[in-house]
Amino acid sequence: MNHTTLTFHGGLRTIGGTIISLQYGDSRIIFDFGLVYSPQNHIFDGQIKLRKSSVVRDYLKLGLIPSIDGVYSKEDLPDHSTLISADTYPGNTAILISHLHLDHMGAMGMIDPSVPVYMTEDSLSLYQTLDEIGEGVQRNRSYQSCKYNQPFTVGEISITPIQVDHDVLGACAFHIQTPDGAILYTGDLRMHGAHPERIQSFIQKANEIGFDAVIMEGTTLSSEEELAEETLVSNKALPEDLVTETMIPSKMAEVLKATNGIGIFNIYHRNIDRIRGILQAGVESGRKVVLEAETAQIALNHLGAQNFLVFQSEEIRQAPVPKWQTRLFNKVSTISYKQINQHPDQYFVQNSYDRSLELFDLNVENGIYLHSNGVPLGSFDPAFQNLERVLQLIGLERVLIGTGGHAIPQHLKYIVDELDPATLIPLHSFYPERLKPKNGVQLLPQYGKTYLLSEGKITEQ
Template sequence: MTSLIFYGGLRTIGGTIIAVEYKNKRVIFDFGLTYNPAGQVLDGQVMPRPSALTRDYLRLGLIPPIDGVYPQDSLPSHSSILSAQEYEGETAVLISHLHLDHMGAMGLIDPSIPVYMTKESQHLYESLHTIGEGAPGERTYQTCIEEQPFSIGEIIVTPLPVDHDIVGACAFHIETPEGSILYSGDVRLHGAHPDRIQSFVNQSKGKGFDVLIMEGTTLRNEEQLSVEDLTADASNPEDLLTEEKRVPEQIAKELNAVKGIGVFNIYHRNIERIQNMILAGKEASRTVVLEIETAEIASNHLEEANFHIYESEEIQEEKDNLPLWKRRLLEKYPTVSVQEINKNPEAYLLQNSYPNALELLDVNVESGIYIHSNGVPLGSFDPAYDNLHRLLDLIGLEKVQVDCGGHAIPQHLQYLVDELDPKILIPLHSFHPERLFPPNGKQFLPKYGSVYKLLNGDIFEE
């Protein structure tokens, strides 16, 4: 029979790892790390050991002890975990998108196991690998084509594109001879591509499925989220940015209200946000200045990328010894130094990511503004968030928030569940998955490590 095993992500944000098995074949999705900055052992001061990553991650509980996934030489001595070389079945891993909580540990998977992602995701991963933000470990990755089924034995997988705040995001329809499962990945209705979500719903209903595994990031307890706020509704509240394409208008409005420099903090895996910062700069008649890592992503993924590169002290001092990709960018795009910016700060919109925050000590920030736009640290749950505010207070830079989140708000989650109308709903990727119910089917809250069987449209523990 068809088996499901849940290894991660049931009551956490990310870290979702689920196995679907049929006979001696299985697919696993995703393979990320739980996002919990306040409880992170590897906090940036305790540094990972590159030669012992798998052993350390297993010991720290960052990755689960799954048989047949990790290389023999990466496991602890006398480990009870079967290595990939000892495992008798066939495994494939599916990556829904390239946020760390869905792919952060995929480099630890044995190179003999194929790891699939969409073509757009693979293109983005090549850029991330170039700038040193690839997954730890050395291996290659396989491409799957959106809406085109492929097989792992008798398991048929179909990637279905969805809208999230990263390119290449998809859901997976997974079918075995005994039933089918729909895994949402991460989704939103209020982004730039709501048509993708409607297509996802239509295609999923056309294919049919027995189990819906649905993300629930924005769900809260009853004190924080009333029953009324969980009523299915596809419309957008007035205080919510309707689409990503409205971000430039909002940013330009903030910039036009100040006389000093504009500084922005984004997550540079959000390519649409990079594009919209460039558009905002154009609308506000400001030169957009990107950090060189973000410039590499923009150069590879945007058709029109009108920006300058921030010429940091490192670039100035090491120009002849920089990696080839940095030298190539410096030849292609104009640069600007902090000295030039300070001559006329109101003419610039400058990127500054949190690890580079001390660069702002050299910038003339008088009468300026700091635009926090889904960059890290994301919120008060991250200890670094208070530190960011301390720094901005010290240098006297006003902070404003301009957001367009990547996850469906609660009423949109319920709308999607109602539209999909699953026989069995498994909500996860949430601190409060129990808040989401199907309109006619049953809610099922699994436990870690238990083996569940799927047969005749029902699921039960072995």
């Protein structure tokens, strides 16, 4: 007789890298296929070179991608590997990607092309832009799209994507139904974004369809010393000191209006709401927004916006221009540092960390650097000291105006209580045990074990 099993390959006590297999008979789905986010102990330190010809083998050896049968191509696996390659695997497998953050999709290019990889239409359209501007994942393959609220099947498993709000376009949760029961996987989500109504309708929709267990992210949970038990109570209100996505434009405009020199910003451009916010801050402060070409392409494709200029550095001017940039430059005007330096107080200019040296060309006297969730994200990243060093060298003050993509602890608890699952599986967290269900049981899975879903209960096999 067939039964439903769950195996956890990654993400239990890390931020991201969540990889879970769910199997019913010969039907199997694996959800999310990213890489753990850990810049402080990443093997690729900028010196060790990636070997493009053997990236799957190297990543397997390094433990960066999971050893799972039926996922990788025969020619990618090491000789004498005990793993079954995709072409000889008997079952029906599909991969689901909840959203386009590297910790959820960074390794999806390494999957054998015969295994379908699904993401929402919004995610796929953003991915196509990312690929165009050179930010696609390692290796090339095709991807399948799915629609919010429209179930699709992988063998005998039915999957319904449900839209959530997160700091990237296209994020969704997955409702996964097998003949034995249903699991709800939240992906990453937040209630202080630009679309809190999506979380309310996600809760409503999920409760309508019904489920036996919830697999939920818990990124913002911290230790008992840092986060007292009594603060971990359900509360959907927005604390007064919490910056929401929608507050960012006016907060930035306020600082920009009080600044006599240039305004610089550093964002993560997969967050389309933040790009919109930057353009809004430009309008509110009366400054022209200058975007890097890559972000400009995203703004054009996904916001239809054109109220910005594109920064054309000497470096770009002298390098061969890729086709997409030629097309972009035909649509929007470019601006050089020399033009900006004539009136630095009239501009709000993007500068990503990898382009830090471009700041040397700009007149930054009396200017301000608005750090708005662009990398490096914090002092845990060795690159953070580097950024500080560059800014110190040119005497540019850094101000933090941003907000995270993950629900704060009392919102996590609110979502859990509203869903009220019989089994709660918290993960994608350093302290998953701190997220407790209202009435059900908490399950903290372990690697190397298989869990059985039967009659609405999950037990260790």
